[in-house]
Amino acid sequence: MSDDNNTKKVHGTVAEYTSVDTLLDACRRIRDAGYTKTDAFTPFPVHGIDAALGIKPTKLPWIALAGGLTGLTIALMMQIWMNGINYPYIISGKPYISLPAFMPVAFELTILLASFGTFFGMWALNGLPKFSNPIFTDPRFDRATDDRFFLYIDAKDQSYDQAGAEKLLADTGTEYINTVVEDDSPTQIPKFLITTLITVIALSFIPALILARMRVTTSSKPRFHIFPDMDFSPARDAQQTTTLFADNRAMRPDVPGTIARGDMEDDLDFLTGIKMESLALQQINKERQLVALYPQGEDEEKPSEAAAEQGDGPEKSVMDTTPWVETNPVELTSQFVRQGQAQFNIYCSTCHGRDGRGNGLVHQRAQQIMASSWIPPASMHQDTLYSDQYPDGKLFNTISNGIRKMPGYAGQIKVRDRWAIVAYVRALQQSQNASLDFVPDSQQETIKTRKAEVEKMLKEQAEAEKKKEQERATKA
Amino acid sequence: MSKHAPAIKPADDPAFQLPAKLSALSVPLCAGGLLVLIGGWALGTFGVSNEFGMSAYLTAFIYCLTIALGATFFVLIQHLCRAGWSVVVRRVAELIMIMLVPLAFLFIPILATLWIGEGTIYKWDDPGFAEHHHLSPETWDNKLMYLNPEFFTVRSAVYLLIWVGLAVYFFRSSVRQDETGEIKATERMQKWSAPALMLLSLSMSFAMFDWVMTLAPMWFSTMFGVYMFAGGILAAHCAIAAGTFVLQKTGALRDEVTVEHYHDLGKYIFGFVFFWAYIGFSQYLLIWYANIPEETVWLFDRQIGVWAWVSLALVFFHWILPFISTMSRHVRRRPPLVFGWAVYILILHYVDIYWCVMPELFTGADGAMQAVGGAIGIFASILMAVGMATLMLGMMLRVAGQTRVAASRDPRFRESLAFENI
Numbered sequence: 001m002s003d004d005n006n007t008k009k010v011h012g013t014v015a016e017y018t019s020v021d022t023l024l025d026a027c028r029r030i031r032d033a034g035y036t037k038t039d040a041f042t043p044f045p046v047h048g049i050d051a052a053l054g055i056k057p058t059k060l061p062w063i064a065l066a067g068g069l070t071g072l073t074i075a076l077m078m079q080i081w082m083n084g085i086n087y088p089y090i091i092s093g094k095p096y097i098s099l100p101a102f103m104p105v106a107f108e109l110t111i112l113l114a115s116f117g118t119f120f121g122m123w124a125l126n127g128l129p130k131f132s133n134p135i136f137t138d139p140r141f142d143r144a145t146d147d148r149f150f151l152y153i154d155a156k157d158q159s160y161d162q163a164g165a166e167k168l169l170a171d172t173g174t175e176y177i178n179t180v181v182e183d184d185s186p187t188q189i190p191k192f193l194i195t196t197l198i199t200v201i202a203l204s205f206i207p208a209l210i211l212a213r214m215r216v217t218t219s220s221k222p223r224f225h226i227f228p229d230m231d232f233s234p235a236r237d238a239q240q241t242t243t244l245f246a247d248n249r250a251m252r253p254d255v256p257g258t259i260a261r262g263d264m265e266d267d268l269d270f271l272t273g274i275k276m277e278s279l280a281l282q283q284i285n286k287e288r289q290l291v292a293l294y295p296q297g298e299d300e301e302k303p304s305e306a307a308a309e310q311g312d313g314p315e316k317s318v319m320d321t322t323p324w325v326e327t328n329p330v331e332l333t334s335q336f337v338r339q340g341q342a343q344f345n346i347y348c349s350t351c352h353g354r355d356g357r358g359n360g361l362v363h364q365r366a367q368q369i370m371a372s373s374w375i376p377p378a379s380m381h382q383d384t385l386y387s388d389q390y391p392d393g394k395l396f397n398t399i400s401n402g403i404r405k406m407p408g409y410a411g412q413i414k415v416r417d418r419w420a421i422v423a424y425v426r427a428l429q430q431s432q433n434a435s436l437d438f439v440p441d442s443q444q445e446t447i448k449t450r451k452a453e454v455e456k457m458l459k460e461q462a463e464a465e466k467k468k469e470q471e472r473a474t475k476a
Numbered sequence: 477m478s479k480h481a482p483a484i485k486p487a488d489d490p491a492f493q494l495p496a497k498l499s500a501l502s503v504p505l506c507a508g509g510l511l512v513l514i515g516g517w518a519l520g521t522f523g524v525s526n527e528f529g530m531s532a533y534l535t536a537f538i539y540c541l542t543i544a545l546g547a548t549f550f551v552l553i554q555h556l557c558r559a560g561w562s563v564v565v566r567r568v569a570e571l572i573m574i575m576l577v578p579l580a581f582l583f584i585p586i587l588a589t590l591w592i593g594e595g596t597i598y599k600w601d602d603p604g605f606a607e608h609h610h611l612s613p614e615t616w617d618n619k620l621m622y623l624n625p626e627f628f629t630v631r632s633a634v635y636l637l638i639w640v641g642l643a644v645y646f647f648r649s650s651v652r653q654d655e656t657g658e659i660k661a662t663e664r665m666q667k668w669s670a671p672a673l674m675l676l677s678l679s680m681s682f683a684m685f686d687w688v689m690t691l692a693p694m695w696f697s698t699m700f701g702v703y704m705f706a707g708g709i710l711a712a713h714c715a716i717a718a719g720t721f722v723l724q725k726t727g728a729l730r731d732e733v734t735v736e737h738y739h740d741l742g743k744y745i746f747g748f749v750f751f752w753a754y755i756g757f758s759q760y761l762l763i764w765y766a767n768i769p770e771e772t773v774w775l776f777d778r779q780i781g782v783w784a785w786v787s788l789a790l791v792f793f794h795w796i797l798p799f800i801s802t803m804s805r806h807v808r809r810r811p812p813l814v815f816g817w818a819v820y821i822l823i824l825h826y827v828d829i830y831w832c833v834m835p836e837l838f839t840g841a842d843g844a845m846q847a848v849g850g851a852i853g854i855f856a857s858i859l860m861a862v863g864m865a866t867l868m869l870g871m872m873l874r875v876a877g878q879t880r881v882a883a884s885r886d887p888r889f890r891e892s893l894a895f896e897n898i
Contacts, residue, residue, distance in 0.1 A: 104761070
């Protein structure tokens with residue numbers, strides 16, 4: 001302790017120990033003497049030092065808990081808002097608000113915010129970041145990371161007086177006591193650090209500025225592509241041409257002799273929805289072409305392009321000479337129709353709507369954004385689509401190969417399931433045109449009385465309207 | 477270090493002996509437990525059905541078994557990590573572990589039904605199963621290559637032999653050390669703990685596949701073994717905490733086990749409550765999301781009728797309630813509270829096993845009550861579980877009476893005495 005020290009501001013007193021046991025004894029002594037603003041510095045964690053110094057249990061767990069709960073709440077609210085309210089969208093046939101699916105995100109965000117709470121809470125509680133501490137001025141303090149233990153009493157402690165603290169510490173088996181004074185090393189931050197920092201901050205504004213500028217200006221130059229090969233994939237799309245093959249087709253037909261799994265079991269009529277024998281009588285070439293395609297797998301080649309393109313028109317096309325399969329080749333059972341319903345709801349209802357009126361989610365969305373190239377999906381409930389004008393086989397073909405905007409579903413839906421959808425569509429159509437005979441006898445009476453009631457009510461309303469009209473007329 | 481380690485008491489000190497109060501209970505508990513077990517089985521079999529009696533027996537058996545296997549895992553992991561803190565409570569875990577020996581014999585009735593062909597609960601043994609469930613003969617023949625009484629018996633014997641071998645080896649070495657105090661024994665146990673752990677984990681997982689999962693022959697979940705393990709290790713920690721607490725209350729280990737040890741056991745209980753839920757949810761989410769019929773059927777059966785309520789009860793009372801309640805350090809540092817929650821979770825562990833085993837007695841929506849067996853069925857199931865657990869307790873006290881209740885000459889015993897949480 002030089003005289004020089006006496007003129008500087010005193011921050012506290014530090015003592016050095018050579019073993020854990022003497023340190024802990026000293027800790028207990030100063031704790032019992034009533035000091036609270038104290039700290040111990042050790043090269044390794046020492047069990048029980050909190051109790052010896054009288055440090056209260058930390059508040060950190062509560063911060064972590066609060067962080068975790070915040071994360072949980074945010075995650076659940078965010079997902080419920082996004083998927084259930086703002087943009088309700090069915091994924092995998094689950095409900096909009098399907099908690100099990102939200103759990104992983106909720107779990108991760110809980111953990112994330114709990115760790116943030118712990119990490120930054122610890123910083124806050126410890127007053128970090130702290131770039132310097134007066135105790136570093138002590139010439140022997142470096143050994144705190146090596147083989148010495150230090151005990152420090154802060155001058156801000158209420159019961160601190162320098163002489164008393166030194167006397168108390170001298171009694172605890174220490175050989176070195178020092179007064180911790182203000183650090184008088186220069187506090188100036190080196191110029192080059194400041195320059196670098198300012199430069200980095202200035203540079204970091206550039207991308208943001210570019211973005212901001214781009215938001216408000218237009219440009220006639222083509223877009224800048226950072227990853228051109230990702231924006232313009234060299235892979236060919238369906239229906240495109242290529243120079244790679246002699247026939248210039250990018251889509252390759254199956255290798256001759258390829259047999260799709262399960263397709264050997266079914267006949268061609270079942271696979272195409274066309275009566276092949278009748279077709280052979282009409283168009284032998286077309287038939288040959290089709291037979292060559294099956295059962296090598298259902299190619300996207302449309303068996304009857306003319307029919308598929310025009311078949312859905314307002315009047316029954318005279319061009320359609322294809323001998324479609326008239327009735328569903330699968331035996332109709334309630335289980336089969338229900339299977340069709342499930343498939344319809346999965347694949348078709350997004351556009352055609354669950355009731356088949358052509359008002360599915362995709363269509364609604366297309367209307368919302370006013371998609372110019374969108375062709376509205378057909379309603380199932382129109383005369384031209386009833387089985388007398390639109391045979392089951394043709395409907396099957398449309399599902400398989402698509403029509404207008406609708407893509408073919410041969411790749412997604414199994415053959416049998418496509419027939420099941422056909423059966424269900426027929427059931428849907430009937431459900432909108434059912435006569436009273438379809439209703440079980442036991443319920444016919446109730447429906448009749450209900451009908452009579454409604455008719456009566458309508459009649460009364462109409463009469464009341466008429467009366468009002470007349471009154472108004474007379475008044476006028 | 478803060479507190480000087482107290483001197484270790486001499487080996488014959490009453491602190492290390494099973495209190496007389498408890499050792500007197502051994503024979504009555506054994507006899508009573510056996511009677512209750514048989515009574516419960518008779519009630520279930522003749523009051524409801526053969527299959528019901530056997531199913532409830534399997535539930536009770538798996539309940540006790542998972543706890544014993546969890547305790548074995550605890551012992552092995554302590555050796556593997558060369559843990560110091562746990563030495564004072566390790567003998568309690570070892571006593572639970574050695575119950576694998578009597579449990580091996582208690583598996584015989586389940587095998588017997590398979591061989592007699594009467595009242596077996598494994599549906600794969602039913603020759604009409606494939607036809608009844610419209611399974612392709614090819615699939616079913618492949619299944620039967622694994623699921624047949626002969627191979628099943630061989631596998632079960634292998635599992636039981638592994639467990640009995642492990643339990644006897646680690647228990648004997650530890651007890652012998654009480655006399656000799658040799659450090660070599662600890663070193664040997666440490667060396668063998670790693671391969672033992674691998675053997676235990678694999679055999680336990682496969683045993684749970686064979687004994688519980690194949691109750692629904694066409695269902696599979698690769699996670700099922702881990703799920704059962706998660707419940708078992710949780711219950712084992714509870715059993716260790718509860719057993720230690722009872723020993724302390726009756727006079728043993730008074731100075732040896734401190735609040736610090738309860739704190740650590742409490743941390744384990746807290747952690748494994750969540751681990752159990754985590755594994756259970758992982759299994760659920762994958763099956764639920766993929767929505768593949770042969771996988772969802774198992775969970776679907778547990779979402780209809782009374783089973784929906786049991787499933788929900790597990791979520792709220794096996795996970796949320798104990799998770800929130802044991803979160804606080806203050807709870808974990810109060811031994812009576814740790815004891816209370818341990819007993820609570822031990823009861824809920826039975827519900828968990830019950831939920832895994834019993835619904836397989838029925839298929840479809842209309843048979844839910846058949847799987848519960850009505851009031852008689854529930855009563856019989858509880859009787860069997862209580863009976864078997866009591867029988868195990870009696871045997872444990874018998875073994876404990878002949879040895880000590882703490883491994884007092886373990887080289888790390890002093891370290892364990894002085895253990896303190898930060």
